[in-house]
Amino acid sequence: MKDEEKGEGRRNETSVLLSSSFILFFILHPSSFILHPFLPNHFQLACVSHCGGWMMQQLCAFLLCGMTLVGATSAQNPDESRALAVDKLFEPVNDKTPGAAVVVIRDGAVVLKKAYGMADVTAGVPNTTKTRFLLASVTKTFTAAAIMQLADRGLLNIDDTVSKYLTDFPSGDKVKLRHLLTHTGGLPDFMSYEQAREKPLEFEPGTRVSYSNIGYQMLGKIIEKVSGQTYEAYLQENIFKPAGMSSSGVDKESSLKERACGYLNSPDGFQSAGRNAATDAYAAGSLFSSVEDLFLWSQALESGKLVKTETLQQVFTPTRMNDGRDGVFGLGWMIGRNKGLREVHHGGDITGFNTEVARYPDQKFTVIVLSNIGMRPLGPLPNAADLSKKIAEIYLGDQMKEEPEVKIVKLDSAVLDLYVGEYAIEAPEVVLREGGRTFVITHEGDRLMGESKMGKGELLAESETVFQAKGSPVKLTFIKDPDGKVNRVLFSVMGVREFPAHRIK
Structure with missing residues (x-):
């Protein structure tokens, strides 16, 4: 690996960042990816973290891993075989394309550190583990x-x-x-x-x-x-410097030539996303860093160097909602499970870049993937969140288990009839403009169907009031009035975004 790299990059416009950390809005059909009909294009983020095509991609990763391990010679130790399996994941990128950098941490030590593709295709500058990428929402x-x-x-x-x-x-x-x-x-x-x-x-x-x-x-x-310092100065003095992070900072004009260039997939190949600083994203998404620096960040967090140990436990604990249920966020991190293992993670998506830091605290295992390929349109390389899950499976597969299928219940026709009608969605104007202002629910045969501006799909009953949009991370919860009538429904996207709707017909 080269010790230093040079690159160029850009930020997305603020409106793109504001939609960027929403996740998971493609569904997989047998022959192709299609946009989910219930979600506007503004939110459709190529399977970040949790859904859709991830299942098929995970299967591919498993098969690739299996083939690699079977073909490994007796001279290879397990980590060498795993590294080869990780290399397989990055075969779609080369010295003519942008790519990514990866670090895998186990028990506090780096077990894999590697980069793929180019930081600047035109200038011929390769990605290295020191390459600086925009972090987008990992900034949070x-x-x-x-x-x-x-x-x-x-x-x-x-x-x-x-x-x-x-x-x-x-x-x-x-x-x-x-x-x-x-x-x-x-x-x-x-x-x-x-x-x-x-x-x-x-x-x-x-x-x-x-x-x-x-x-x-x-x-x-x-x-x-509170600190009397700028956001940038506070982070430099209180986080970056104590952690030894010398390749991290707030993106601005002066830093553009010191980081990777961002790229977008297109029918004609990868296109540069341009060169503008991400300063406007501020404390929600303006930072850049390298995988080597993020290893130091991970170690500093766990060691108690930055926050108290008991404070970190609070950070990694799901928030408790007013009604007693657990939310999907801790304090700055998403909290969930991946194939039976507790996962604490956060992703980022900004034009020309996508990122993921995924921690498995019980296994003392962390995967960090930084890519200078945008998540939309879909390209040959899976997004950073999907890659992190594939890599985790390569290393932790023997501890993982298949997630149980959600049991679908059959409801009486009279119950389904309660939900039939047209509902006005209560959401920001950008969502309504792109996704439609209303959602129509019909009862067709023994199925409940939902239709919006984006298309039509089946709603599968998990209980009498909770339905899953088939092949999608979207759930609908129907809310009954005291008299048993249904006039409201709550749309939830993996618990990250919730939009209510009220009956108008």
């Missing part, structure tokens, strides 16, 4: 750590209201810092902070989850207010 994990540092030092409390620090936010007396960290504050998105100040909360804080970049921009402002 650093913002959350900074907030928790300030809490450890007694300078703030995450159960303080926003109004204590941001007096210009009208609803700040209703929203706690904890709500911002866990995306449960009811804040709008797809707009600037100044615009958000003029909008009412979308729901009572703590009652729902709604991924909000605005919330993390507010946390950045709070870091500055």
Whole structure:
């Protein structure tokens, strides 16, 4: 590997970032990927983390891994065989294409560190493990750590209201810092902070989850207010420097030539995404880093160097909603399971780049994938989140188990009839414009069907009131009135985004 690399890159425009951390909106059909009919193109992110084509891709990874291991010579140790299996995953990229960098950490030590493809195709600069990539929404994990540092030092409390620090936010007396960290504050998105100040909360804080970049921009402002430093200066002094991270920072014009160039797939091959700094993404997505630096970040977090051990446990614990159910977010990280193993992770998606940091705390195992290939349109290389899962399976497959299939229940025709009708979706204007303002539910034979501007699909009953959109991460929960009638439904996308709708017909 080369010790240094040079590259060029760009950020996406803010509106793209604001939709970027939504995940999972393709479904797999036997012969091809198609966009899910219930989700607007603005949200369709090529299987990030949890869904759709991931199942088929996981199968392919398993087969590739199996073939590699069978063909390995007796001279190969297990990690060498696994490294070959990882190489197979990156066969679609070469010295004529952009690519990615990877680090795999087990028991605190690096077991794989490698880069693939080019940081700058035109200039002929290869990716290395020192290459700097835009992190996009992985930035949020650093913002959350900074907030928790300030809490450890007694300078703030995450159960303080926003109004204590941001007096210009009208609803700040209703929203706690904890709500911002866990995306449960009811804040709008797809707009600037100044615009958000003029909008009412979308729901009572703590009652729902709604991924909000605005919330993390507010946390950045709070870091500055409490510390008396800029967001960038605070991170450099309190996170990057203590962790020894010399290749990380806030993206700006002066850093463009020191990082990879971002690329987008097209019918004519990979196209440069241009060169603009990601500064506007601020505390929600403006950082760059390398896989080598992110290894240091991971070690510093676990060692107690950045936050107290008990604080890190809070960070990695799912938030408790007002009604007692667990949310999908901890404090800055998503909390879930991958084939039976607890996974703490966060991904990022910004034009020309996509990223994933996935931790398996019980196995003391971490995978980090940084790619300078955008997630949309679909290209030959799986996205970073899918790659991280494939790599985890290569190393942890013997500890994993197939997820049990969700049991589908058969409901009486009279129950299905309760849900038939047309519902108006309550969502940001960008969602309504692209996905449609209404959702129509019909009862056809023994099936319940849902249809929007994006298309039509079957709804599978998991219980009397909860339905799964077939082949999709979208769930619908019908809400009964006291008289038993159904006039409201809640759409949930893997618990990350929730949109209510009310009956109009």
